[in-house]
Amino acid sequence: MSDARYERSRSAVHEAVCSVLVEQGLGGLTVDRLSAESGISRSTIYRNWPDMAALACEVFDELVHRDDVSAELDTAETLRSYLVDYARRLNDPTYLAVLVALIDGSSRDAAFADVHRRMFSQTRSRAGALVRRGQQVGVIDPARDVQQCVEDLVAPFLYRRLVTQTRITPAHIAALHADLLGRWAR
Amino acid sequence: MSDARYERSRSAVHEAVCSVLVEQGLGGLTVDRLSAESGISRSTIYRNWPDMAALACEVFDELVHRDDVSAELDTAETLRSYLVDYARRLNDPTYLAVLVALIDGSSRDAAFADVHRRMFSQTRSRAGALVRRGQQVGVIDPARDVQQCVEDLVAPFLYRRLVTQTRITPAHIAALHADLLGRWAR
Numbered sequence: 001m002s003d004a005r006y007e008r009s010r011s012a013v014h015e016a017v018c019s020v021l022v023e024q025g026l027g028g029l030t031v032d033r034l035s036a037e038s039g040i041s042r043s044t045i046y047r048n049w050p051d052m053a054a055l056a057c058e059v060f061d062e063l064v065h066r067d068d069v070s071a072e073l074d075t076a077e078t079l080r081s082y083l084v085d086y087a088r089r090l091n092d093p094t095y096l097a098v099l100v101a102l103i104d105g106s107s108r109d110a111a112f113a114d115v116h117r118r119m120f121s122q123t124r125s126r127a128g129a130l131v132r133r134g135q136q137v138g139v140i141d142p143a144r145d146v147q148q149c150v151e152d153l154v155a156p157f158l159y160r161r162l163v164t165q166t167r168i169t170p171a172h173i174a175a176l177h178a179d180l181l182g183r184w185a186r
Numbered sequence: 187m188s189d190a191r192y193e194r195s196r197s198a199v200h201e202a203v204c205s206v207l208v209e210q211g212l213g214g215l216t217v218d219r220l221s222a223e224s225g226i227s228r229s230t231i232y233r234n235w236p237d238m239a240a241l242a243c244e245v246f247d248e249l250v251h252r253d254d255v256s257a258e259l260d261t262a263e264t265l266r267s268y269l270v271d272y273a274r275r276l277n278d279p280t281y282l283a284v285l286v287a288l289i290d291g292s293s294r295d296a297a298f299a300d301v302h303r304r305m306f307s308q309t310r311s312r313a314g315a316l317v318r319r320g321q322q323v324g325v326i327d328p329a330r331d332v333q334q335c336v337e338d339l340v341a342p343f344l345y346r347r348l349v350t351q352t353r354i355t356p357a358h359i360a361a362l363h364a365d366l367l368g369r370w371a372r
Contacts, residue, residue, distance in 0.1 A: 025290050027213020097293060103348050104211050104290050107283060113351070120349055148361075155345035156337055162289050163306055163344065164337075165299070175334075183369065 006048070012038040013045060017059045022097040026104050029056065053105060057115035060098045063089070064119065075134035079153075080177055082130060086154065087168040090161045100162070124150050131184075140184040152180060192234070198224040199231060203245045208283040212290050215242065239291060243301035246284045249275070250305065261320035265339075266363055268316060272340070273354040276347045286348070310336050317370075326370040338366060 016038035020028045029052050035042045049055040073081065089095045102119070105112035124147070131149040134140035140149065156176055157168050202224035206214045215238050221228045235241040259267065275281045288305070291298035310333070317335040320326035326335065342362055343354050 023294065025213065025294060026211065093293075100290050100293060104286050106351065107279075107286060108209065108211060116351070151342055151345060151350075154349075155341040158349065159337060159341035159344055162348070163340075165292065165303070 009038075009040050009044055009048065012040050013049060013055070014059050014062065016040075017056060018094045018098065021056070021101045022094055025097070026056070026101040029101070051111060053109055053111035053115065056098065056101055056105065057112070057119070060102055060115075060119060063092075063095050063098060064123065075130070075137060075139040076177075076181060078130050078133070079180065080173070082127065082153070083157075083173045083177055087157055087173055090157050091167050096161055123154070127153050134184065139181070141186055144184055149180075149184060152183070195224075195226050195230055195234065198226050199235060199241070200245050200248065202226075203242060204280045204284065207242070207287045208280055211283070212242070212287040215287070237297060239295055239297035239301070242284065242287055242291065243298070243305070246288055246301075246305060249278075249281050249284060250309065261316070261323060261325040262363075262367060264316050264319070265366065266359070268313065268339070269343075269359045269363055273343055273359055276343050277353050282347055309340070313339050320370065325367070327372055330370055335366075335370060338369070 013034060016034045017029065019037055020033055024033075031042050031045050031052075034040070034045055038045075049058075090099075102112060102116050106116035107113075127150040128146050131140060131144075131146050131153075135142045135144070135146075157172070160166055160168055160172070199220060202220045203215065205223055206219055210219075217228050217231050217238075220226070220231055224231075235244075276285075288298060288302050292302035293299075313336040314332050317326060317330075317332050317339075321328045321330070321332075343358070346352055346354055346358070
């Protein structure tokens with residue numbers, strides 16, 4: 001298959017994964033269903049994406065890394081960008097569906113669990129870099145535990161989307177931003 | 187069916203729901219599978235639990251309310267009991283599997299979404315009562331938003347179990363307990 005054809009198939013299959021996860025969750029993710037949804041033949045899907053867990057993770061990876069927060073701003077601005085970006089992703093029903101599928105799958109499937117861990121260690125390392133930079137310039141108390149700060153940063157919006165199932169608003173972003181900077185300064 | 191027979195069936199079916207959710211997630215929750223797992227006939231299951239969403243929620247309800255935190259202790263002790271109880275539940279693979287199924291199901295199924303909301307508003311009202319009591323006795327700043335305090339309380343452990351997928355240890359409980367009381371006092 002040429003690069004261009006592969007790219008078209010990949011894009012169609014990735015879109016199909018998103019629709020299936022939004023509509024049916026992980027239980028609906030089969031080669032038959034993906035083939036019907038994407039118009040790509042079952043044999044092409046089997047050949048290129050033999051592992052559904054790896055495929056779901058590939059899609060998630062793409063959603064996560066669509067755009068990165070700039071590292072050029074000061075800590076308060078970098079933190080705001082991070083929160084805005086994170087809220088936008090969590091507010092996206094497709095991103096949320098893929099995230100839930102990943103959480104769901106990783107509780108029973110070692111392949112999912114592996115990629116889940118890898119993903120979240122990437123997300124955390126990005127947030128961790130932000131915190132360490134803040135500590136270097138004195139905006140964040142250097143005695144603060146970096147991993148704890150990362151959890152302070154990512155847990156509230158995730159809880160809101162997964163549990164209270166409300167959208168994250170600009171007011172929530174502003175409140176968490178102010179709260180974190182206040183707490184972390186001490 | 188006599189009360190005693192109903193009770194036996196109910197208990198067997200509830201146990202089967204837990205096993206299926208741990209092993210296969212929501213996708214595996216069918217009357218056939220529950221019948222095979224519980225030894226209860228399909229017709230009995232159909233007659234008593236025609237709605238799989240309602241059944242999963244019934245099971246979750248039971249897991250959640252197995253034991254309640256006493257309201258007789260002071261704020262710091264009530265908070266500690268709440269955190270210990272909450273950590274114990276989240277550390278339980280069955281509870282976590284049912285919780286993930288509920289989150290998974292409620293993104294696509296209105297019946298799940300309904301009960302999910304009802305459940306979590308119960309959990310939140312229990313935590314909310316704790317916070318309001320703390321405000322009355324002056325341990326928690328009365329200017330603090332109660333719902334925000336509730337989120338401060340429940341989000342971190344949930345994040346840890348769902349995302350970093352590590353167990354909640356006594357050290358985590360002690361750290362969150364101290365952190366919350368420190369933050370809420372101001």
